[in-house]
Structure formats: structure tokens, C-alpha cells
Amino acid sequence: MKTVSRLIAFIIITINALHTANAADVQILTQRNISQLVPGGKEVDAIIGDVILRNDIVSVVIAAPSPLRNANLTTRTVGGCIIDLVRNDSQNDQLTCLFINALAHEFHSWEGASVSVDEAAIPAYSKTRGGTLVPGFVPKSGESVSFTVVSNPNDDNTIASITYSLTDGRPFVDVVVSLTNQHKTNVATLNIADSIRADRTFIFGVHDGLYWASDDWFKYAVGILPTGSVPVRGSGNVITYQTSDSSKIKLGPDETVMTHRRVVPADNLLQLKGITAGIQEATTHPVKIQTLDAAGPTSHAKVTIEQGDNLIGTARTDEKGVVAFQAEPGSYSVTVQKIGRTTITQELVIESDVDIDLIQDGCGYVVANITDSKGNPIPCKVSFYGLGETVDPLFGPPHGEVAVGNVHYSINGQFRQEIPSGTYQVLISHGPEYDLITKPITVERGKDTEITGKLIRSVDTSGWISADLHSHASPSGDNVSSQFGRVLSLISEHIEFAPCTEHQRIDTYDAHLARLQAAHLLATCPGMELTGQPLPINHQNTFPLQFKPYRQDGGGPVIDENPITQIVRLAGWDNNAKKLMQGNHPKLMRIYQDGDDDGNSDGGFRAMLDYMDVIEIHPPQSIFQVPAELAPPGDRGNVIFQWMQLLNIGYRIPGVVNSDA
Template identity: 35%
Template structure:
């Protein structure tokens, strides 16, 4: 076997004049803000290496075996982690893995403008040295890999890299699978594009929504075979720009093609007003040059080679169908501005002012739907912030935006304690339509605050949603206490709350979700957790393959600090009864039981119809957590229930599930997270997807709320039940569960007990006198059997039936302490679910 070409033929020469004048420094507290680019996908920490010039900033992860960017972007040591152009810092790169993760880097060195990482060779694997150098004045990272065969045999070298850039919920374009001179990907909304090229090679690419594999094919298709002691060098450039057209322009120039010319485009609407945020898709006879977006001045700038182009315009997510494309000619040595007037593009303005019932500005969610022939806007992807698809989020009750002329159906809301406003707005070209909405705080909840214990955004690694957008979503839905619970890292919402002016509306605390294996069982949330910013995992613990060990690790973390530990969305049978998953009860993960404070038991509306399994499309897909939880209570497990959205994206993501927690203050700015922990640990918490359910229990001259104990020596318990709803949904059912079963004579419906229900804000307000014959736990339930929450909560949450339930109250009848009755509720105790 022999090399087809001499090794020297494969050594790629760097672009002339690239002696670097940039910087290369270890990141510290003193220089982090200066050297690290901005962007929602930034994962740099102290100890990583920054390298940059006037055109771009980049970060190389420290070559440590445990260096992970986030939960799913792992083993990044020695890799290109963050990269953004300084003209518009918006890092959208998760990681560039040189060598496709086959050479673990263990050493690093840096000089002025250069970072070198090394994977030591052995008798089983070649040595690999990667040099990162920033071009002196362009947004180009030169990446050079040199392999040396340290083995005793010939080594066939696979010339491969892979890139992680998640585009599943983004407006992201990637090179089509196939072979190219340039591989590119471009996030149009977040306006950052990347390209990879290598002189002397074509790049065969294979991409999915997350990963792209790049295979470098030498001209002629020759294999690279290194004999013992021989070396081989591959050089490639990674280009970053604001848009795909700019990346392609740089690549053209590096390849010796004609110089690209600066082009500045804009469009006017019928009122001769430049359109901000317009998308301009540029194509030539040879294919797409990408999409550029007009900035706050109404202009979009890029560079194009001389030639003929067509430009297609998209405004507010809707193609300008009256004029599908316009012609553009780019001439050599002639930078130009091209202004296109679209007389049929009729746009006006919306000016919104949203207040509570007393005239005070409040955060809000505003949904726009085109009426009749009017198109529905689509402002941005589900990862966005203030404008997400057809939603506008406001932190202070105000926003202004341009909209196509027409009539819009509008829903203005602020969670289920407030009435929603359903209205129409007519937008006329060149005019401003006012949207004034007063959201009455109709549902009163004194002494209880709303919370969601489980939310995610891009730092979690399994989604790309903006964390700032998550906070806006939470506040607009009137979540008053929201711990930050990103996957596998401690993080915080505090800076977003401060920047958005939301301190009077929402409290928070640092926390995390520790997500290990086996999945989906081994997920636990914990808060408060000590946040150590810009360190690996924010200072949090690592995962473990044992749910018991992982829970213990969380409990002991931060010097055994007090924290709420929540078991997330478990298979109850697997967790509590069937550890090895063989379908036979074996005691489950019993070592973890004492450390669990609360457990997620949603889907919440399944409490209205308790069946053995949850079903989708008529097929069982999981054990029914609600039923299983009631069975657990009967077996003596005293673990309280919670419901949370587990939101990952910002389109109606938060708000459709919540907990109301007993609190000594109704002012979010005064909420004490320790009080929230204690109240939750004690079950003083109501679960809901909308209805506000109040329940107090009295016996023997004492009263309490959910989660507590009562002694009723005569078996008589007085239960006061009160249900409130805003104007956009209703309840038609109230019932008591005693030891998990509907209590005879205590199931009420609007159809059969119309005298007990009303049509105002208060839907039900009754005192129920219950006589118990044995120790019993009591859960109060309300909901609607046929109607759903509807459009206010979006397509996912809106499809749920309104429902709410209390945590149990434990009533001791015989005076010997509470004794569970061991009833299994006519179903066998669960084991790990297996699909039929």
C-alpha cells in the first residue's frame, strides 16, 4: 500500500498575508467581557482561550476531558466553541470538532494570535496537533491539523470534521447534502452565518437538524495513508459573517474569483417608508446567495460578485406576493445602493398600551391572527424574544410594530388570574392603529403566588430558545416565582429580570435540572443552588447512572444546603416499584425516596378521568402518573405533587401549567425563595392549568390547607371549596377524592347540581361536610369535562381541559396517627411501562 501523491501535495498553504496581529489569551474574570463574543449560543468559561481580531471573536475550549459546553454538546476540549463577527455579534455555533472527535486533546499552548492544541500519539493512534490562527484583518479562522503516525503500521487517515449547530426550531439554512467547495450554514433570524473551505479539497457534507459531518476529498479522490513516522497537514478556513452572502463573498475571494462588490438594499412600502426587518432572498442563475435582513435603518448590506440577480422579499414572515421578485444588477468596481419601491405593500403601525384593571402597565402576551384575506404575521422563530411567530411579548405593557394593512383578530392576556381581551384591530396604510387593553385582575389569590418550577432555554443544550425570551414568556403569563432550571448547569434569570425591568413582577432563584441516565427517568430539579458564573456547569454537580446516587449528589451539594428536590416526569412504576424494569416489583429506587420533596404528576387534566394508562390516538404510551400518585399515597408514600410546563421554546411555552404556593407576601419582589421551598416541601401547593382552586379543611376546632394533617375523632371534616376563573374558560365539575376514590355524594356537575355553580368569576363556593370511617387523605379536584382552555394558551396548552387539584390533607380518625389503607384503586400497582 502506498500514498498516491507525495505528502507535500496535501499540505495546504495559508492565505498570503495572514500573519496574525490578533490576540490569544486565557479567559479570566478581568478579560472575559472584552474577549468573548455575544450571542445566545456562547458557552465560554474561565480557562478557555480567546482569539480574535478587529473582525471576529472566537473561543477555543480548554482541552480538559470533562469540558462540556452543555448537556448535549459534550467533550469540546480543544475545539472551536464560539465564533461571531464583530459587526454583529450573535454566536450561533455550538462547536466545531476538528478531526470528528477521534483525537482527544490534552495539551494547549498559545502565542500572539495563535492557539495550539495537541492530542498525544500512541502505538494505537496518531498524534494530532491543531493550530487555530485568526486572519489578521478578516473574519476567518485558519484551522490547521497535523497528524503524525506514532503507530507501527500504515495509517489511513480520515479527513473529517463535524459541526454542531442546531436549526430544528430556527430559520437556519445549511448546504444541501452533497459535495461542495464551500460548506455553509446561516441562521437568518439571529443573523450569523458560517462557512468552511479548504484549498485543494472539495467537502462532502451530510447534515441533519443538529449535526453536519464534513469529509474532505482531495482533487482526484486520493486516499491519505501515513507510514510510521510520517506526518500530514490539512488546512481549512472557517469564515463567519452576518449573512450567507457575506460568507460566500469571502470564500469567493479566497478562491481567486472576481472581487465582490458592496451592495446595500432596501424596500419602501406604499407610504415610501423603508421597511425594517424585511428579508431579501438573493438568487442568481447559479443558485442562492442567501437571505439578508434590513436593519433598524431599513437597509441590508452585503457583498455580491458582479452579475444578474433576482431578489424576493418577505415582510413579517409573509412573501410579498404582489411582486414576487425584482431584478438586481451588480457591476464590477461599483458599490451601490438599490432602493426598491413596492407600491402594493400597504403597511401601517400598531401602538399597544396594556394595563391592569387599575391602569398600571403590566407584562402581557398579544396574539395577532389575520382576519379574512389579511395574512397572519410570522415575526420570528420559536426561539425569539419580543416577537415570536404571531405573538408579541411586552415587559412593560408597551410595544410598537409595523403590520400589513388589514384586519386582525387580537387576544391580549396576562395569565389565568386576569381576564383576557378579545378584540379586532384595523391597520390602515401609513397610519397608526392604537391597541389599548385593560386586563382586569378578576381572580383574587391573596396569600398564594403562582410558580413554574421547570423551564429551559438554550443553555440547556437540548433547545435553542433565547433565555431572555423565556423570562419574557414567564412574566407575560404572570408567573410570579420562576427558578432557573437549565439542564446540567446552574444558571440564573436575574440579569434578564433586571434588564427587562421585571423585578416587581417576578422573583427567581438559581437552580438546575440534573439529567442523567437512564432516560427518561433520571431527571431531577433542585433549587436554590449556588451559581458560580462562567465555570463548568455553573458550579453544579455532574450526573450519575444511578438515580439514587444522582439524587444524593444533589441533596449533598453546596455543603448539604437546604433545597427543594423535584423528581421530574417519572415513570412511577419504574421509579417506585420496578428498578430493573423486568415487569416484577422489586422495591424500585428506594434509596432515593427520602430525598424527593415533590414529584411531577402532569398531564393534569387526566385527574378528571383516572385510567390505568395515558393514551394517544387510542394507544397506551405511558403509565398514568395521576392514578399512580394516588396509589402511592394509599401505600404510605407521602410525596407531594407539582405540575410544570417543562417549556423549551417561547411560543406559548410557559403559562399553561402552574402551581399556586402559599406565601406570606403577594408582592413578587418580596418573595423569599426559602419560604417557597418550605411551603412546597409541606404540600401547601395547588396544581392547575388555569382554575384557581381554594380549599380549607377543618376538624376538631382546627383548620388547615393542603399538605397538612388533621385529627377528626368523630370522622367529621368540613371542606370549604372555592373556584375562580377569568373570562376565557370555565369549570363544570368539582369533586372530592377520598383515598383516591370519588367520594359518594361529593361529585358535583353543572348539569346535575346547577344550584351550586355560578357564572361569575367565582364558579363554585360551597362548604362540604364529610364523614370519614377510616384514616383518609382528601384531594379536591375541579375542571371541565368537555371544554378546553382555548386560544389564549396556544395550540398545546389550549388543547387541555381546565383542571386543578389540591395536594392531599391527611385525616387521622382513630387518634393513632395516619395509617394508609393500601388500596390500589382497582388497578395493579405499576411496574415499568412497556408499550403493548
């Protein structure tokens, strides 16, 4: 038995090492290999059944061609698309999805899918005797590997195939789209386009034949470099490709046309521009910039390179204060920005290799040591408000983790935070059960300012816990907030129980609690918010649920357009296991008596109430506002008032107020 186990382990290790020995490999993600192969990053969505291609520089995940393959609540029908894309040396996926061919065709079947190694193609599936397709293939490796998906025919009888390829030593994914008109007589007119989901903190642009999307805060960029056409940023997230004639092509009967683009991941826009310049065979030189102040290297400083009025790119320095990239020869300006320090700009001439130091003046620091009444470490939220002419500090975007906006979240009350010099009012809190500490401070450049205090628990809540039964982070798809940051903020605000309730997927906070060593501070369990139409009545939270890692929706149920069908399905999930069911932000009049919201009584979706253990009734202050008339169609109205009317007619469903953050 030991020999068999060792043999299996050897086979797994050998398969996972293929890309090291042969540089490029293609594999289908399975229960056995996914934990070793899945890329890293806040926006990773790979699941079992997807396909991963890797070489020595890049890893890319192509979503399995299936009608039920969704990345999250708002990123749907992703079969055959790029859902994860990283450089192997950084493992930092921030891309939600790149829809090659802009959803013009749907990839809902493995029929026609194939893998290729050095141009030798084999099917990516097998068939049973009954003709059923079974996805799967033996891992392949070689100098060049490819994965091809074929679409279902459209109404105009056109089909699309997309081939994704990685080649040894190349820092990009080759993408070839073949469009075929299968009609025997009609001419088809098709757009040449892609679309991208890269949200909130991203900026976008087109320059010298390159379409780019960049998020300098989370250190990620992606570029699309077409051949034979020029990218044009269209409306929304659509990228059109302009040929000499137009962005449309006409296909005669039985005609096929092929388009080609290279998709390039990078750690920042400067690196991306350098890589694509190399792809286009332009002359480049290595540039290394280190940012420092009197205390030494400065990490996460923003470095911006411009040429006249043209933005070349931005990047954030690493923990050693370094940004390194390739750049074309020329005269540029370089600007360094870092919180609490004076912004500096100087000329940068690139004629050969560049290695320079850029030195800013120092900043101020606050050094915190916050404890409980007995002097023990305690999680806390510390907010800084500028006094007089001092403005509120901006530590980072609202989607971050530890330092967010003007707030620092601390797991133990001890931290050192950069801050501009000035005068501030500091608010130190740990939820409403602890007395708030307020104190003014003055911060001087180059010096530490100490913040101390004891958080006193003055509200006796014996027999009660503080809970938030409804919150979200990036996996939900309607925001890009760090889930780790969400957990840290819940603990800092003294939430004692919080189920994980991401939209449209079962998920868990366990890994974040382990990283924080804080499982004793926050009770939790897997759960979800099943988010269907019509809004706002067909949203339900439930927990606990069985979390199935790397499965579609974490093993959760699918939505239904009938709210009663959906809530019954959710209540019965996991073999009718006991769970709490919560109606989220409802319009209760619509549930109780007016299902189509036309102002006429039709019985509504009243059966939903039989499955609700609790109902959200925020905002609570509206309890003092008695409505003079019913809310018009489309308006939720006074939810807490409507809930009290439910109590009056015998529905004993507790009301709750959550953050829905």
C-alpha cells in the same frame, strides 16, 4: 495601596488593548479578564480556562482540552473545538460548536498544547515539581498568533493536533489538522471530516468549495473553506472533505498528513459569500441595498439574491434598512420580503459598485395600550388569529423574544407591531387570574389600528403565588430559544416565581430582569436540572443553588448513571445547603419497584423518593383516566394515578405541574 491598585488596573487595560495595538493576540480566559474578553451572542459558552484568539476582525474561543469540558447538555466533549466565533463588529455568536476533526480524536489534556506568536512557539502550560500540568501562559500578541492542541492517542495509535491561527487583517481562522500514525507496522485509515452544531433556525449548503451554515433570522453565518479538497455535506451535521481519491486517507507507520481549512464568521450568507470570494481572489464589487416603504427604512427585511436557480445568499436589513456585502460581477435577481408588505423581485446587475433602494408598499400596524384596572401599565400576552380569509400572522420563529409566531409579549402593555392587513380576533391575557379580553379588529395597509383594554384581576389568590418550576432556553442545549424571551414570556403570563432551571448548568435570570427593569415582577433564584440517564427517571430540578459565572456547568454537579447516587449528590451540593428537590417527568413505577423496566419487581430506585420534595405529575387531566393495567416497559403510564398510589402507601410528596417549556 492606591498605587498598587492603579498599577494592576493599568496592566489589565494594557493586556486587553493588545489586540488593538498589534491586531492579533492570544490569551487564556481567567477570572480577571473574562468579562472583558468573552464574545457576545445568544450561544456564547466560553468559561474560565478556555483560550481566546482575536485580531482586528475576528474573535474565536477554543474550549480548554479537558475530559469534563462540555458546552451544554447535548454538546459534549468539546475540548479543543471552536465553541464561540464572532466578527468583532457584531459580537453575535450563534454557533454551538464546530468540531474540527469530527470528534475522531479526543483532546483531554494540555500536554503538548502550545501558543505561537509570529511562528515562535512556547508551551501553553507549566509543570510542577511533581509533574502536574498547570494550564496558563502570559498573553501574547503579534502579526500572527496560534494555539495548538494535541489529542490523546486513539486505539489505532493515531494522534491529531489542531492549530488555530489568526493573522492581522484576515477575516478568518486558519485551521491546520495534523494526523499522525504512531504505529511502527500498521497502516491507519482515517476520515477527513468536521462536524458542526448549529441548530434549528440554520440552513446548510455547499457551493464552489465552500461549506456554509446560515441563520438569517438571528443574523449569523459561518463558512468552512478547505484547501486541497472539496467539502461534501454528509449525514447529520458531518462535513466530509473529498480529495481527488476519496474522503479517507491512509497513513503508513510514522506517517503524518496535514489538512487545512479556513473558518469564516459573517453576519449573513451574502456577507459570507463575498468574504470567501475575496479569499479566493475573485473580483468583487461592493453592494448596498436599502429597503423602504412609504414610512421610511424597513428593518429586518429579508433580502435574497439568486442567480438562476442557485441561491447566492440571504440577509436581514439593519435598523436603517441596509444590507451591505461584496459580490462577484454578474446578473442576479433580488427579492425583498417583509411582514405585511407585498414581496418584490427585480433584476440586479453587478458590473461595478451598486447602491440601490428597493421600495415596498406599506403594511398595517396595531398600536396597543393595555393597562390594569387602575390604568397602570401591565405585562401581557397579545395573540392574533386571522378571521375569514385572513391567515394568522407570523411575526417570527418560536425561538425569538418579543414577537413570536402570532403572539406579541409586552412588558408594559404598550407596543406598535407590524401586521398584514386583514381581520383578526385579538386575545389579550395576563395569566389565568385576569379576565381574558377578546376583540375583533380590522387592519388597513398604511394605517394604525388601536388596541386598548383593561385587564381585570378577578381571581383572588391571596396567600398563593403562580410558579413555574421547570423551563428551559438556549443554554440548556436542547433548544435555541432566547433566554431573554423566556423571561419575558414568563412575566407576560403572570408567573410570579420561576427559578432558572437550565439543563446541566446552574444559571440565573438576573441580567434579563435588569434589562427589563422587572425584578419586582418575577421572583427568581439560580437553579438547574441535572439531566442524567436513564430517561425519564434521572432528571431532577433543584434550587436555590450557588451560581458561579464562567465556570463549567455554572459550578454545578455532574451526572451519574445511578439515579440514587445522582440525586444524593445534588441534594448535598453547596455543603448540604437547604434546597427544593423536584423529580421531573418520572416513570414512578420504575422508581418505586422496577429499576430496569423489564416488568419484574426489583426494588427500583426507591431511595430517590426520600430526597424528593415535589414530583411532576402532568398531564393533570389524566386524573380522570384510571388505567386498566400497568403501563408497558418504556411507557411512563398515568403519572398522576401512580403518584396517588404513592400517597396511599404513605409517601407525602406534593405533586406539581410545570410547563417544561
